[in-house]
Amino acid sequence: MKSEDIARLAGVSRSTVSRVINNYPNVPEKTRAKVLKIIEEYNYEPNTSARILAGKSNNTIGLFVISVSENDGPSKIYQSTYYSTFINTVVDAANTIGYYVLVHTIYCDKDYSKISQSFMQKRISGGILVGNEKDLDTIKKITKMGYPIGIVDYDFGEIERNNLNNSRLIVVNSSDFDGTVEALNHLINLGHKDIGIITGRMGTYSGKERYRAYEYTLEENNIDINPDFILKGEFLKKNTYDEVKRLINSKKLPTALFACNDDMAIAAMEVFMKEGVRVPEDISIIGFDDIPMASHIKPALSTVNVPVYDMVTQVTEALISNIEQGTKAFSSFTYPVKFVDRDTCAKKRSR
Amino acid sequence: MKSEDIARLAGVSRSTVSRVINNYPNVPEKTRAKVLKIIEEYNYEPNTSARILAGKSNNTIGLFVISVSENDGPSKIYQSTYYSTFINTVVDAANTIGYYVLVHTIYCDKDYSKISQSFMQKRISGGILVGNEKDLDTIKKITKMGYPIGIVDYDFGEIERNNLNNSRLIVVNSSDFDGTVEALNHLINLGHKDIGIITGRMGTYSGKERYRAYEYTLEENNIDINPDFILKGEFLKKNTYDEVKRLINSKKLPTALFACNDDMAIAAMEVFMKEGVRVPEDISIIGFDDIPMASHIKPALSTVNVPVYDMVTQVTEALISNIEQGTKAFSSFTYPVKFVDRDTCAKKRSR
DNA sequence: TGTTATAGTAAACGCGCGTTCATGGAGGTG
DNA sequence: CACCTCCATGAACGCGCGTTTACTATAACA
Numbered sequence: 001m002k003s004e005d006i007a008r009l010a011g012v013s014r015s016t017v018s019r020v021i022n023n024y025p026n027v028p029e030k031t032r033a034k035v036l037k038i039i040e041e042y043n044y045e046p047n048t049s050a051r052i053l054a055g056k057s058n059n060t061i062g063l064f065v066i067s068v069s070e071n072d073g074p075s076k077i078y079q080s081t082y083y084s085t086f087i088n089t090v091v092d093a094a095n096t097i098g099y100y101v102l103v104h105t106i107y108c109d110k111d112y113s114k115i116s117q118s119f120m121q122k123r124i125s126g127g128i129l130v131g132n133e134k135d136l137d138t139i140k141k142i143t144k145m146g147y148p149i150g151i152v153d154y155d156f157g158e159i160e161r162n163n164l165n166n167s168r169l170i171v172v173n174s175s176d177f178d179g180t181v182e183a184l185n186h187l188i189n190l191g192h193k194d195i196g197i198i199t200g201r202m203g204t205y206s207g208k209e210r211y212r213a214y215e216y217t218l219e220e221n222n223i224d225i226n227p228d229f230i231l232k233g234e235f236l237k238k239n240t241y242d243e244v245k246r247l248i249n250s251k252k253l254p255t256a257l258f259a260c261n262d263d264m265a266i267a268a269m270e271v272f273m274k275e276g277v278r279v280p281e282d283i284s285i286i287g288f289d290d291i292p293m294a295s296h297i298k299p300a301l302s303t304v305n306v307p308v309y310d311m312v313t314q315v316t317e318a319l320i321s322n323i324e325q326g327t328k329a330f331s332s333f334t335y336p337v338k339f340v341d342r343d344t345c346a347k348k349r350s351r
Numbered sequence: 352m353k354s355e356d357i358a359r360l361a362g363v364s365r366s367t368v369s370r371v372i373n374n375y376p377n378v379p380e381k382t383r384a385k386v387l388k389i390i391e392e393y394n395y396e397p398n399t400s401a402r403i404l405a406g407k408s409n410n411t412i413g414l415f416v417i418s419v420s421e422n423d424g425p426s427k428i429y430q431s432t433y434y435s436t437f438i439n440t441v442v443d444a445a446n447t448i449g450y451y452v453l454v455h456t457i458y459c460d461k462d463y464s465k466i467s468q469s470f471m472q473k474r475i476s477g478g479i480l481v482g483n484e485k486d487l488d489t490i491k492k493i494t495k496m497g498y499p500i501g502i503v504d505y506d507f508g509e510i511e512r513n514n515l516n517n518s519r520l521i522v523v524n525s526s527d528f529d530g531t532v533e534a535l536n537h538l539i540n541l542g543h544k545d546i547g548i549i550t551g552r553m554g555t556y557s558g559k560e561r562y563r564a565y566e567y568t569l570e571e572n573n574i575d576i577n578p579d580f581i582l583k584g585e586f587l588k589k590n591t592y593d594e595v596k597r598l599i600n601s602k603k604l605p606t607a608l609f610a611c612n613d614d615m616a617i618a619a620m621e622v623f624m625k626e627g628v629r630v631p632e633d634i635s636i637i638g639f640d641d642i643p644m645a646s647h648i649k650p651a652l653s654t655v656n657v658p659v660y661d662m663v664t665q666v667t668e669a670l671i672s673n674i675e676q677g678t679k680a681f682s683s684f685t686y687p688v689k690f691v692d693r694d695t696c697a698k699k700r701s702r
Numbered sequence: 703t704g705t706t707a708t709a710g711t712a713a714a715c716g717c718g719c720g721t722t723c724a725t726g727g728a729g730g731t732g
Numbered sequence: 733c734a735c736c737t738c739c740a741t742g743a744a745c746g747c748g749c750g751t752t753t754a755c756t757a758t759a760a761c762a
Contacts, residue, residue: 002718013742018720026739045471049403050718053747058400060453065439084435088416091438091454095465100473102411103442103454114446120396122451266647296617298649353748364712369750377709401748404717707760715752722745730737 001044010038021046052123060100061319062124063090064115066131068108068234086130086312093316112138119147125323126150128315133203136162143167150319152311155205159330168322171332172315176206179304179337180213183286184258186339188221191348192256192284196229196247198240198268200260207235210260210288229254237267244271255283255348262287262294262303269297280346290340299343306337352395361389372397403474411451412670413475414441415466417482419459419585437481437663444667463489470498476674477501479666484554487513494518501670503662506556510681519673522683523666527557530655530688531564534637535609537690539572542699543607543635547580547598549591549619551611558586561611561639580605588618595622606634606699613638613645613654620695631697641691650694657688
């Protein structure tokens with residue numbers, strides 16, 4: 001069933017059918033109704049490929065979820081729960097406005113080329129980058145071709161430094177620096193001075209920001225940073241276990257630990273509790289993100305709430321708006337985060 | 352940049368370029384190399400729409416996540432965590448074999464038409480149905496058009512009853528009946544006779560199967576079913592709270608409760624603990640699915656593990672294999688589930 | 703050397719639709 | 733009644749690529 005068939009059945013020409021489908025004004029109501037009736041009757045749907053080829057937008061955006069290769073089989077699906085919710089939100093927001101979403105998983109340092117490839121092959125109208133390290137070269141390449149992209153969690157400065165101000169770029173961040181400061185101040189107010197950190201991936205913006213805020217806050221409060229208290233994490237539970245074990249076996253334990261995300265905070269708690277270190281009596285813990293599980297574990301995790309849903313909806317809507325209006329300027333949004341105190345923080349006890 | 356440009360630059364005709372791209376045998380190695388060099392040099396990527404229009408497969412499958420409309424704003428993303436992991440798994444499995452995935456969210460009873468629409472408009476090679484109630488009419492329609500679809504969790508019987516045996520249909524189920532029987536037998540072996548259930552959505556296969564197993568097992572063990580102990584659930588935490596509260600306020604409490612999924616089990620536990628009913632001392636609880644959170648809450652939830660990752664990977668691979676081979680027969684897979692006893696089951700105490 | 707098989711390639715058509723341009727007819731005005 | 737305007741509509745072209753067909757140069761053979 002193609003538009004030609006509809007035309008024949010309706011006793012008009014293909015052009016008229018096309019005009020009806022695309023809501024052209026200059027077709028009389030009577031003819032329009034006649035054509036619409038046939039379309040309805042035969043369940044006709046125009047072929048998207050042909051439309052795109054003939055110059056129409058394809059109403060499809062690409063979502064690129066950049067994750068870390070795990071190769072742990074089934075566990076993979078657990079690790080990525082956080083990013084999974086991104087997908088749902090983007091799809092929902094886009095579908096609502098009549099856009100389709102083509103989802104890709106990109107593994108860091110491996111298949112960034114899939115991104116520009118998808119743009120060129122599929123002629124998608126725009127893309128959204130979410131997850132770990134976003135490759136600057138890819139971003140440059142895409143924007144240079146004139147395609148719009150939305151990025152969740154990216155360094156504004158990087159945009160200016162690379163003269164990307166006039167690109168069709170949308171960046172949505174959360175105020176991670178402030179959130180981290182707030183969380184750490186809470187620990188300091190409880191009397192803690194020996195405050196450790198499990199860092200995130202330093203190649204990501206939030207990873208850098210959260211660590212930067214850690215250094216800043218401690219310095220601001222005249223607290224020396226103990227290098228032994230800095231655990232190198234990857235935003236994953238995976239290697240957190242070993243790092244925390246090593247911390248426990250070292251000479252001195254901090255009295256508080258700030259983890260750069262909830263997954264690592266939860267992993268740390270598991271190790272502590274298994275090794276007989278009580279939370280929060282012996283050590284206070286704060287996470288970041290406020291994933292659903294944070295409020296369900298015992299003790300409930302104190303953490304920093306990030307409005308992921310709002311951020312992702314925003315980037316999706318802003319992207320589509322950019323697609324339709326063809327804006328050629330960089331725009332950005334920053335969402336406030338909020339420290340949520342639950343049951344993993346306690347006053348420092350004098351030992 | 353189109354194939355004509357490549358042809359000109361390589362000093363050959365467009366046909367030769369096409370032959371190179373599509374790996375036709377009858378083009379000498381020298382010419383092939385020359386063309387490939389130009390393609391590489393100019394980063395040429397053939398236009399997918401044009402290829403599809405010219406008769407090529409588009410290597411894209413549609414994923415239709417059927418969920419329940421919530422309209423709870425942000426909470427929506429929490430509710431759907433379970434299905435979100437489906438998306439990731441499908442995308443990963445498909446991408447690995449070189450297929451793209453177009454993701455749609457379908458709300459029950461509302462936009463089933465989006466499914467067939469996507470098939471006709473986008474000319475996707477196949478589709479996967481996941482989530483709540485799958486609309487039989489839609490399935491009939493798609494298969495009648497000759498398109499293959501994979502379904503996770505669907506009644507085999509429905510296939511035969513509707514003469515869909517010769518359709519390109521793939522169904523992947525888990526042995527929910529057996530799993531439920533195993534879980535309930537565990538409760539019975541602990542001495543429980545007053546066993547309640549929070550049902551799932553009865554329009555889904557697993558919802559029906561798990562309830563059927565409940566009736567079967569109790570009858571098999573000569574235990575009368577107390578209608579007051581049957582709570583009507585929807586697989587969501589949402590209305591579970593109220594149902595459980597009502598149960599607590601009624602004359603008699605069961606000594607064990609089987610929830611048709613973990614979300615509802617966890618919701619029930621929350622209510623019980625808030626109302627001073629101890630788990631598992633006062634009431635034993637078992638869930639279904641074994642979502643990540645199940646093992647993290649306190650007390651850790653006893654539940655039935657479903658190999659979601661394997662099932663979803665299977666349906667994706669089977670679908671793509673069907674697409675490429677054009678098999679015209681129904682095929683099905685059933686995955687075993689396994690009861691996992693954690694900390695929410697205890698012997699029945701004599702009161 | 704003449705003939706036939708063969709490999710390599712170019713030209714042409716079609717995929718389904720959007721769009722432009724030309725045409726014809728209806729209605730209005732002088 | 734003649735002329736012009738405007739609106740409805742159909743014919744034709746192009747989007748980029750796959751494929752079929754036909755042609756040409758080369759190799760193989762007698």
